[in-house]
Amino acid sequence: MDKDDLWVVEHFSELVTKYAGKYVAVVNEQLVAVGDSRRDVETKAREVQPDKIPSVLRVPREEDMVCRCRIRLHASQRLPDANYPDHDPES
Secondary structure (H helix, E strand, O other), rough: OOOHHHHHHHHHHHHHHOOOOOOOEEEEEEEEEEEEEEEHHHHHHHOOEEEEEEEEEEOHHHHHOOOOOOOOHHHHHHOOOOOOOOOOOOO
């Protein structure tokens, strides 16, 4: 990981709060451009720092980071369902 990537990690929650859903560019550990498209942000960043390659990323929205996981219940808590291998349709 380079210094700009580490800067993003260190400032991640701030970026999500301020720029969720946007693209951002970081050069020399500084935020140099924000916008709606990767191309526009990279172009702006190269105008500000023409000698550097910017780190460009899309900042996730809160809902992009929500864990959508299945909760595994103990066998005694399950409702009978044909999808469970231990289900006996005759009982």
